[in-house]
Amino acid sequence: MNKLEIIIKPEKLEVLKAVLDDQKVNGVMITNIMGYGNQKGYTQMYRGSEYNVNLLPKVKVETVIAAKDTARIVEAIIKEIRTGEIGDGKIFVYEIENAIRIRTGEQGEEAL
Amino acid sequence: MNKLEIIIKPEKLEVLKAVLDDQKVNGVMITNIMGYGNQKGYTQMYRGSEYNVNLLPKVKVETVIAAKDTARIVEAIIKEIRTGEIGDGKIFVYEIENAIRIRTGEQGEEAL
Amino acid sequence: MNKLEIIIKPEKLEVLKAVLDDQKVNGVMITNIMGYGNQKGYTQMYRGSEYNVNLLPKVKVETVIAAKDTARIVEAIIKEIRTGEIGDGKIFVYEIENAIRIRTGEQGEEAL
Amino acid sequence: MYFTNISLLTGSANTLDKNINIAWVVIMAILIFLMQAGFAMIETGFTRAKSAGNIIMKNLMNYVICSLIFFLTGFAFMFGGDNPFIGSSGFFDATRAEGTSVTAAFNNLSPESFIFFQTVLCGITPTIVSGAMAERTKLIAYIIFSAAISFIIYPVAGHWIWNSKGWLAELGFHDFAGSTVIHSLGGWCALAGAKLVGARVGKYTKEGKIYAIPGHNIVIGALGVFILWFAWFGVNCGSTLSIDYGIGKIVLVTNLSACASAFLVAIITWIRYSKPDITMTLNGALGGLVAITAGCDVVNSFGAIIIGAAAGCTLVFFIEFTEKVLKVDDPVGAISVHLGGGIMGTMFTGFFASNEFLQSRELTRAQFIGVQIIGIIAVGIFILALASAVLLILKKTVGLRVSRQDEEMGLDISEHGISSYADFQIKL
Amino acid sequence: MYFTNISLLTGSANTLDKNINIAWVVIMAILIFLMQAGFAMIETGFTRAKSAGNIIMKNLMNYVICSLIFFLTGFAFMFGGDNPFIGSSGFFDATRAEGTSVTAAFNNLSPESFIFFQTVLCGITPTIVSGAMAERTKLIAYIIFSAAISFIIYPVAGHWIWNSKGWLAELGFHDFAGSTVIHSLGGWCALAGAKLVGARVGKYTKEGKIYAIPGHNIVIGALGVFILWFAWFGVNCGSTLSIDYGIGKIVLVTNLSACASAFLVAIITWIRYSKPDITMTLNGALGGLVAITAGCDVVNSFGAIIIGAAAGCTLVFFIEFTEKVLKVDDPVGAISVHLGGGIMGTMFTGFFASNEFLQSRELTRAQFIGVQIIGIIAVGIFILALASAVLLILKKTVGLRVSRQDEEMGLDISEHGISSYADFQIKL
Amino acid sequence: MYFTNISLLTGSANTLDKNINIAWVVIMAILIFLMQAGFAMIETGFTRAKSAGNIIMKNLMNYVICSLIFFLTGFAFMFGGDNPFIGSSGFFDATRAEGTSVTAAFNNLSPESFIFFQTVLCGITPTIVSGAMAERTKLIAYIIFSAAISFIIYPVAGHWIWNSKGWLAELGFHDFAGSTVIHSLGGWCALAGAKLVGARVGKYTKEGKIYAIPGHNIVIGALGVFILWFAWFGVNCGSTLSIDYGIGKIVLVTNLSACASAFLVAIITWIRYSKPDITMTLNGALGGLVAITAGCDVVNSFGAIIIGAAAGCTLVFFIEFTEKVLKVDDPVGAISVHLGGGIMGTMFTGFFASNEFLQSRELTRAQFIGVQIIGIIAVGIFILALASAVLLILKKTVGLRVSRQDEEMGLDISEHGISSYADFQIKL
Ligand SMILES: Nc1ncnc2c1ncn2[C@@H]1O[C@H](COP(=O)(O)OP(=O)(O)O)[C@@H](O)[C@H]1O
Ligand SMILES: Nc1ncnc2c1ncn2[C@@H]1O[C@H](COP(=O)(O)OP(=O)(O)O)[C@@H](O)[C@H]1O
């Protein structure tokens, strides 16, 4: 099993949800985060003083999937989310040892 | 070492904290997330228009524990949290390479 | 590749950001969490009733780095963040299977 | 549009003196109206985010329904006729009410201005209840209960005291602007309601330990308190029902009492809990206002400071008593503020009323104190019985309380299908 | 400082009667001013967090600019002279305006008090527009549009009705405190604006399905409604322009209409959507206030209840019609409340105006209803044409709408470089 | 309750004229009271979430203490007696104060109405300080400082100007409603306080670079500004102390000045920072209000527009000067608004006061301008010295500032043990 951790701009969330639905993903966890990467933030004025907004609001979407689906899903995401501009975001892939469904006690891929 | 990532309904948080305390877990990280899984959300009306609340508020509780304790703790959680209804949540188990306590520099299981 | 998950007090965030910048880290994800570890919270009064603030606000900073840099960066963090007092926080180290930059499709360490 | 003399159209007398009094009462009534905003803010601020919209809806509906019912029947039960126990004239059209007391009021002002002034006062009482029963009461049950309050509960007790032919009025009971009629009465209803609906899930552990449930927005709650204070000047000054030399005194003593009370609550909580408690201090200001309301026309500045101080001193203990001894979960402190403050104020009016006032009533101070206590008790017994009866009927029929699951989700979602703070990350 | 008789300095007549009327109008105008706070709160509360500061800025700027422009030219276009179509006296200094109507007003009060009262009324209209166009309109475009409203759009229509020599006034058209002049007019502008600027990104799917975009703070929105209601008493009572016996009736019917309307909206949404809708019920109270504004001086309590009920009944359907049929995205319901309520109220004044009033106008009821309808239509056509023309020019020049990217980021960041809630975790 | 003529009970004269003036002053004073809500909202809104409750508590306590102290001693120091430098009559019971000036005021109104009006004015000054010292000042230190302000600092300077026997009053200094007495004075105290307590942690880097700390709720801050504006009409119109023909002019010029100032700040920040700054524009409205307060009875509409414009033009630079040159951390801009605006307004009254006014004072314009400048300087030196002395004593004794750790945690937790926004996810 793998976990995909997908970091995107907030306004892309609806599109990503649609992609994951299409790919028959079973569940997601969505967290609001602040981030920076290549997109370094910007400078604003507040009451005459400059301040750096060096952290930008991002959305982190996590989904646990069967290892065999990883490549396919990653590709689908890139296809729909990419704009080619800085700040498009990243996907991190983790290995997951186990998954348990609390309701039934099922374990492993069955629990997804 | 393992990390447990436990996704539950917000109203179960107090129960889960008690379970983890009982199991002598050393620390937790709690995050508010939005999620969906088998429990798919519901439809509401706002000013005469339908809208889908397809993401439900969930709480993600992470705790890093010694690998040998994993099975026992997972069991304890299931026992206390399960209601048998959709939306009970899931536990994901990760392997952790290392843990470091910043205060002392201790590493590995000692640092938990 | 490794992911560092660094849990600190909110007021240390600026310092940590500076350390990570110094260490040429390419990106971070910052989440507000509630946590407890050795630092167990405190008791307050609200309208004459005691209540336990047993969860303290913490900041979780995640960064994905090349495995070879892990030791160096962990050391740098400890050096700058440690105060020696309870609540200084922890670092958890994960292995990461892959990273993908959505903008370009690059994979692996190149994508960081 | 303008410059037609609209009074010609209504064919009414039009003298400067009378019109000035009408204007005064209307301005004060408009101020009082704003109490609805004050209560809505304090009650949402001192409870949790997940029921905020429901509290708004309850406060809005109670005012709306009260305005309509009070016009159609409540006013008649309260002011109509000369019967000592219940009103009997003006049903379905308050402007047609007749009776010694109401006819005088209509003549001194105009029927509509007097009715509107009484409407905004009536609108306060159910709002007090809404705070004490917040976060677990069914919308429909609350709506019916508040309708019952403006239909019969408030008008009957009000009749005894504010209709000059009411039996308590005849005894010499003095409640100038509502410490008893509005606030104690609201407090008794709140007590019955909060007790019968039970505590919020999680407020008491099985072992009876109290678990504090902090309010979600202290700032908006504080705004509510300031708005109430502002509007309260309208209640106390407007109850003169005319432009009177004594207005200045009323406004000054009202303010001093509120200040003395808040000051003492700050000191007491600072000592008792080692840090000054913000929400209790805010409650303190309100407690001082409630207390001075009965006697603001007949006590002087020092009396007012002592009345406020007394209300403040007891408030902290009323709150602890309610929570810890009675085991009643009153999220916003409504019972302690309105019932506690109301009783203190009505009683202390006995101690500090001016000698001139006692002479005008032809009562010795001891007699007057006795009458005040009779009034407090009579209203208490009557309201507690009547309110409990209504609530018990509701419990058996529509049900008082939402399901545990609905309560945990929050009443905004379960009763209205929305979240009041859609864009904010809420900790449930 | 004190105790110099400042009137001596200004060399003006000083009689008690007149001064009391001035005081009355000034107090009511001060209440009306607070509408700016009410609108700002309701409009921010019912939209998203990411544009909250921008709405504040728009509301602030519109009042500021309106106050200056109305003093310099708007008042002259509205009240100056005796021409039936457009005002012509008092440019660059409203206090110098002359004409049958304005001279009478200046003499009954003082020029400045009358001008200030009219200024705060004028300030309402552009604020209505701001809500309907929220979250996607360029700041500069909105500012110019609202300047145009106070410069010419509002004054000309106002002249027809509120200058006693205006052609609609001469016909016998009755709009006591602005159902048409202020609210329908603002509603027409809002309709033109919201249509031409287009819906917010994400409001309608490509297939035309509606996607609800919930407001981010129902509590502050509700506070706004209560504040508006409070200030509305100022509008309706103050429009007497003198301390009049009829004030009591005005305040009572105003309140009853608002209550009847809110009550009906609650019931209808409860039945129609199975749960009572909070924000629509809040809109309902406002709709009842808009509707009673035209005739509050000439209808009785029962007329008011029916007018409010009619406004409430239709409001829900106006909202659905606007969103679903016209495909106009009006985040706060401004069009339905102000245009819908304004038309209903102006028309229903025809049905419920007292016979005395009709006699004083020398019109049969049928004739009077006809005149009311003529006024509604004339204002509608004129405003829709004029407002659309201004908006189309703006579209071609500065542009009406921010870029899609700016809209998605939110207008707070894109237009002002700040976040209105810097310390809160916001869900974008 | 009603219909006893309460004046009979107090045995006081009762004439319509006098009573109307009392009513006027009481209504205006009630409006002014609401400033407490306005300041509380603007100060919490423009600072961080983690200290919001503490600001509420400070504002509440300062009003509470000020009301009590001013009644007991402040009023006596300010209005009692005929000494040119300090008051001397009415200690422990303000209603017993005597002296040429105060006796006249008591006779024209009633003692209590005049005292209450002065109390709510006095309550403004410490509130100004609270904003400038927010987020790092110890509660106890602030409370003592604000007690000192109402005990002696404000009354003495006020005595010079508003007691007709004060030395500045005798010179012909004119400050109608408090540009200097209230606002400059509060501003000087704020300057001393903010300087001595030091900047918030993180405001300035070691290299002296400024790090902006955005306010946490622009919406509630804006609500505060609108409420202040509303209440300000009470200050300026109420300072007539009677129903006067000139009220209309006062309300109109007050509004025009605020609008001109806000408009200019919007333009200047738009040009200077490329985007219009919302919080500075809101400050701008307040700056215009402060500035017009001194001369609102003696300048005309165009004078008012210029005074507002001048206040607006300078405000932006005052703010930058305070932050960048003086290195004073004033989170809400209190110093620039109140001190800057107060000085501008007092001076500009010299330029724009009407000729009639100058004649009545028997001063040439040059002389009058000179007197105004003397007043500004005298008050500045006196207050800066006295306030600094009090603050330095506090620094040595209870301490002015919380520990760095407490400040980082936020004053809500460290001083009160609560979080003001318990259900919201806060970014610390
Ligand atoms: N090495 C990293 N470790 C952790 N998070 C990262 C890393 N690189 C990027 N991110 C996260 O991904 C987000 C988007 O990355 P960014 O570099 O802006 O995208 P792009 O490469 O398309 O320009 C960042 O805001 C950050 O939160
Ligand atoms: N495959 C998954 N990947 C990531 N998160 C998941 C996955 N499945 C479930 N979750 C998370 O767990 C929560 C509860 O899961 P759910 O399927 O509703 O539980 P149950 O299986 O008991 O019905 C979801 O809201 C979601 O956040």
Ligand SMILES: Nc1ncnc2c1ncn2[C@@H]1O[C@H](COP(=O)(O)OP(=O)(O)O)[C@@H](O)[C@H]1O
């Ligand atoms: N075993 C653990 N699993 C998950 N999170 C932990 C664990 N131990 C500590 N933490 C997180 O790290 C934070 C700081 O840990 P703490 O024990 O207070 O630090 P210290 O060891 O320096 O006293 C905690 O609040 C918690 O969120």
